Amino acid sequence: METPLIEFREVTKRFDEKTILDKANLSIYENQITTIIGKSGSGKSVLLKHIIGLLTPDEGSIFFRGKPVHDMKKKEWEGYRSKISYMFQNNALFDSMTVLENIALPLRQTTNLRKKEVNSKAMSRIEQMELTDAVGKYPAELSGGMQKRVALARALVTDPAIVLFDEPTTSQDPVRRNVILSMIAHYRKQFGFTAILISHDIPDVFFISDRILLLWEGKIGFSGNYDEMTRLKHPMIDEFVKSIEGLRDELTGLLSKEMFRSRYALTLSGGRVDTTITAVLFSLNFDFISNVLGPQSAIEVLKAVGEHVNKYFSPLGGFSARHSKDKILTILPHIGIEEGWQLVHDIARELQQTALPEIESLAKGKIAADGCFEIFVYAGVTESSSADDIEQIMKKAEAKQEKIARYQCGKEGGLK
């Protein structure tokens, strides 16, 4: 069995008489995105601060690769801490320093690099985070989203192996929230760090998470992936997750995954379908768009697809939900497969003519003069029997997927 990267064994933390962590046990594995969820004030930040050493447990131990961190010698402890970065909920940027100074600070203070090397490394992170225009500005002069990117750049400038994110999407709108989460997923792939996130933004955060830990009354009440969690029939999950998930996905306006499941079950049990239903699965080249045009463009394309799906299918009794970062599944109980394809092509035409060209303005400045990119939207329409569960329907539809809309740059580098 794989040794956890970080492990809590029976960790207890009290503040005065209040027990925040009560013999908590948890494991965090390398190269995964682990999301910690829990009620407000349940001790999520306390848990994160234990990992980096801002707090120490009253009882129990924390292990790094099987070694107790609090028994480490000074040099080992410093080595352990050098692997970790922390992105604060309020960013904790130094307001008297410019963006460049903020990002360069950890390198300037903890390495023996020359000033030129420090600046060059900081500048490369600034360029990756698309902050070049803000390089000489102070944090107070930046928008909330830009401040988040500066905080992320500062957290990543030392090439950490583990990055702790304390509510990185708090008080952001649905688009910005998804952009930040996509950014985290994107940079985790690019730089290969292990991410530990605290977030209340359900379901958005689940689409990028490999594992979810639910902190409940000082203990880890659940650990596993999103699908395992949604299948788990437990009052704790009902009370917490389903209460904050909401009825609709705020980004796309589609049903939440939980509502989609209920509606699907209702459709089948209501006898409104005999043996077959039509299902449509939409997806897009999300990672490619995110890499080339930035996470915001990818989120905007996804949002546009969601809105069009809703606009065309809802009046016909169809219902849809985002099932992963870039997949939208629609169930059409009263429509045949031919008519389904016809509707899909109508959506594709409108997307191609109106929504996708709007990405041009977002993409400005991100594409080199001779650069080229393509946006693809895929769809697959399938017939499915009432005996199929949602996962089986998705697999069938995926097998039928084809490109339905395409937006491509020209040889001149512009969009057409």
Added chain:
Amino acid sequence: MESTIKHSYFWLFINFLGKRTMKIINNLGAVTVFFAVSFLKIFRPKQIREIVQQVFYIGAKSANIVILVGLFTGMVLGLQLFYTLNKFGSEGVLGSVVALTLIRELGPVLTAIMITARAGSAMTAEIGNLRISEQIDALYTMRIDPQRYLISPCIAASIISFPLLTAFFDLIGILGGYLTGVVLLGVDKGAYFYRIHSYVEMVDIRGGFIKSLVFAVLVSTICCYQGYFTHLRTDSYGAKSVSLSTTSAVVFSCVTILISDYVVTSFLM
């Protein structure tokens, strides 16, 4: 019955007094350890740049106010002492009296109070603000020792700046005394400087220098300590705690300057 009540009030008072004393002793211990650790961290690598920045901020930027206060202190001393000495026909010693008063006493004390008001309060407010906005925690997470990065440069810069500004204050003050005594009231120019040269000894200058060093350590430690632990205040939170810490830092620093001035003077006499 009445005597029992009086008795219990007495013990309550003793209890309160004991608790207050223990708290003061604890705080004194904490401040001493805080200073000792911060002082040792002055000698860690990568400190020069931060110290130079703080010398500029605490020292160079306080020069204007020190010049202004020094000039008028010297001028008013010149006026008052001329009036007093004239009664005894001793206005010829005006230079030496002005110089000794400034070098031994007023220079170090007033400079320290001026720097407390200008730079000490700013130190507390800035460090306190860094604390409540988690920027000190952020430094820790970046493996930057906050005490080494924030506190040690302030203490080092104060140790460098206080004696220099005090010397500056003394010189400007003597010049102020010259302006009123010699230029306005007609004391002999030669006598003014001759008396300074004759009566001011190295021991006087050394005494003033020692005082300014003591004040530098006290002011910088008190101001940084108040800011650094602003989050531990039990009487307020957030911005209010920073404002109260700043007030406490200025009040404690000024009171400590005057008390320690007496103590140091009594040792130097």
